[in-house]
Structure formats: structure tokens, C-alpha cells
Amino acid sequence: MSAQSDSSPQPEAATAVSIELKDIVQEYPASGGGITRVVDGVNLVFERPGINMLLGPSGCGKSTILHMLGGVRPMNAKTPTSGKILIDGVECHDAHDDSVMVFQRYSNRPDLSVFDNVAFPFRLNLWKKRVPEAEWRKRISDMLESVGLADKRNLRPSQLSGGQNQRVALARALVLRPRILLMDEPFGALDAQTREEMQLLLIDLYKERPCLVVFVTHDVTEALVLGDRVIVLSPQPAKIADDFTIDVPRPRSTTWQRSEEALQHEKRILAQLHKAPGKGTVRVTV
Ligand SMILES: Nc1ncnc2c1ncn2[C@@H]1O[C@H](COP(=O)(O)OP(=O)(O)OP(=O)(O)O)[C@@H](O)[C@H]1O
Numbered sequence: 001m002s003a004q005s006d007s008s009p010q011p012e013a014a015t016a017v018s019i020e021l022k023d024i025v026q027e028y029p030a031s032g033g034g035i036t037r038v039v040d041g042v043n044l045v046f047e048r049p050g051i052n053m054l055l056g057p058s059g060c061g062k063s064t065i066l067h068m069l070g071g072v073r074p075m076n077a078k079t080p081t082s083g084k085i086l087i088d089g090v091e092c093h094d095a096h097d098d099s100v101m102v103f104q105r106y107s108n109r110p111d112l113s114v115f116d117n118v119a120f121p122f123r124l125n126l127w128k129k130r131v132p133e134a135e136w137r138k139r140i141s142d143m144l145e146s147v148g149l150a151d152k153r154n155l156r157p158s159q160l161s162g163g164q165n166q167r168v169a170l171a172r173a174l175v176l177r178p179r180i181l182l183m184d185e186p187f188g189a190l191d192a193q194t195r196e197e198m199q200l201l202l203i204d205l206y207k208e209r210p211c212l213v214v215f216v217t218h219d220v221t222e223a224l225v226l227g228d229r230v231i232v233l234s235p236q237p238a239k240i241a242d243d244f245t246i247d248v249p250r251p252r253s254t255t256w257q258r259s260e261e262a263l264q265h266e267k268r269i270l271a272q273l274h275k276a277p278g279k280g281t282v283r284v285t286v
């Protein structure tokens with residue numbers, strides 16, 4: 001929901017958070033020597049809970065920006081090369097305690113049960129101190145109900161489908177009740193039907209507890225179905241090519257997805273993506 005327009009409950013004050021990217025530049029060592037500029041002066045402000053979709057041609061720097069926000073640092077480069085990331089107005093150099101990431105590869109531990117995979121962060125110092133065990137056990141049971149895995153709590157990831165594994169990863173992230181949720185093509189490896197189910201699940205879970213989501217996708221339809229705001233990056237080096245809001249309550253019906261309004265948004269996104277010189281994939285599933 002845009003915090004302003006959705007019919008879902010207004011976010012609790014505790015979830016309010018702001019992120020500011022100021023003049024972000026990222027350069028990496030190039031394989032043939034020298035440097036490659038990947039991100040070129042990106043300025044972005046996220047001021048409230050909402051689902052912010054980040055699109056751009058393959059290789060333009062989407063993951064670079066998301067990892068930067070999540071404090072995931074590459075071994076071979078200072079990041080950002082220049083510019084600042086401010087969270088709640090404070091410059092942030094590392095992983096922020098209130099943010100979690102969900103990746104396309106769901107990174108569940110094969111040796112742990114579904115329950116223990118979701119419980120994993122609570123066994124680490126930061127979260128152990130924050131949430132008492134009785135509470136996190138209750139939260140996990142509730143979350144497994146919400147994501148439809150209550151009867152699978154004792155199974156291992158190898159006994160689950162790809163979609164179920166991604167539910168585990170989503171549960172592990174959301175059970176922490178993060179103020180910032182960073183998602184890097186989380187549904188990109190799933191088939192169309194499972195992807196749609198996961199989008200609806202995310203909408204439901206988000207309504208229960210809104211937070212600031214930055215969601216990278218290649219899928220234009222996914223951006224239209226989920227986004228309060230759509231940010232499109234230019235080909236590398238990434239600059240902001242477009243940035244607009246979609247003020248329509250979720251879930252967004254297939255009728256809306258075929259409406260003139262949705263079509264205009266789609267055209268607007270594709271116009272930018274098609275400026276990329278030929279590489280990469282764009283998906284439109286309507
Ligand atoms: N640590 C690194 N060292 C050198 N080059 C890197 C490093 N990380 C990323 N790159 C390069 O930076 C560019 C942007 O990478 P990034 O992963 O951010 O793109 P992306 O937009 O997420 O692409 P995709 O849509 O394919 O996931 C690519 O050319 C990539 O090869």
C-alpha cells in the first residue's frame with residue numbers, strides 16, 4: 001500500500017523509517033584493468049512504509065544498489081565509492097539492524113527443518129537479545145500458519161517445492177518484523193502460477209505489518225501488481241530513468257491489470273527498459 005491510499009491498516013508508528021541515497025556512485029575494478037562505473041549519481045528518498053519496485057536492464061546495477069542498502073559488501077571494492085546512505089537521517093556503513101534481505105536463491109539451510117530455518121536468526125546474538133524465546137516460538141508458529149507451512153514445520157528444504165522454500169525464506173525475513181525489507185528478484189526463479197501466489201502472499205503479509213520494501217524485479221507485471229512506487233534505472237552506469245507512483249489498492253485485479261491505466265504504466269516502464277542495448281530479459285505476464 002502506499003501508506004496513504006491502501007485500504008489496509010495504517011502502519012504502526014514503530015515501522016516508520018526513512019532511507020536516503022545521496023549522490024551514490026559505485027565503481028568496480030574492471031576485468032581488463034581500470035574501473036567500471038556501475039552506478040552514477042543515484043539520489044533516492046524512501047520516506048514511509050510502501051512497496052518500492054526497482055527495475056532496470058540486466059547488469060545495470062540493481063543488486064548493487066540493494067546490497068548497498070542491506071550492508072552486503074563486495075570483497076573487491078569500497079561501497080559506495082562515493083555518496084551516502086542515510087537511514088533515519090544517520091549515515092549507515094553496515095548492515096542495519098532493522099533491515100533484512102530475501103534473495104532469488106532462497107538460501108535455506110539443508111540440514112535444518114522448516115521451523116529451525118525460520119528460527120535461525122533468533123539463535124544469533126542480535127535477535128536473541130531482542131526477542132525472548134517464548135515469543136519467537138509463538139511468532140514462528142503464527143508465521144508458518146500465515147505462509148501455509150504449519151504442517152511442514154518438521155520437514156527439510158529438500159522435501160519442499162521451490163515455492164515452499166521461498167515461503168520459508170519469506171517467513172524467516174518477516175518473522176523478524178523488519179522495518180526495511182530488501183528483496184532481490186525473490187520470485188524470479190518460480191513458475192508463473194507460484195509467482196502469482198507468492199505475490200498475493202506478500203500482499204497479505206504486508207497488510208498485516210507494513211514496512212519499507214525495496215523489491216528488485218525484471219517482471220513488469222510484478223511491478224504493476226505490487227508497487228506503490230516504480231523506479232526504473234537506466235542501462236549501466238545506472239541513473240534514475242523514471243520514478244512514479246501507482247495509487248491503486250491491492251490486490252489489483254486482472255481487470256485493473258488490463259485497464260488503460262495499467263497499460264500506460266506498462267508502456268512507461270517498457271519505454272525505459274527498451275533503451276537498453278539489447279541484453280537482458282524483461283517479463284510481462286498479463
Ligand atoms: N564485486 C564486483 N566486482 C566487479 N564487478 C561487479 C561486482 N558486482 C557487480 N559487478 C558488475 O556490476 C554490474 C552491475 O551488477 P548488478 O549485479 O548490480 O546488476 P543487476 O542490475 O542486478 O543485474 P541482473 O538484472 O542481471 O541481476 C555488472 O556489470 C556486474 O558484472
Ligand SMILES: [Mg+2]
Nearest residue numbers: 062063064184
Ligand atoms: Mg541482480
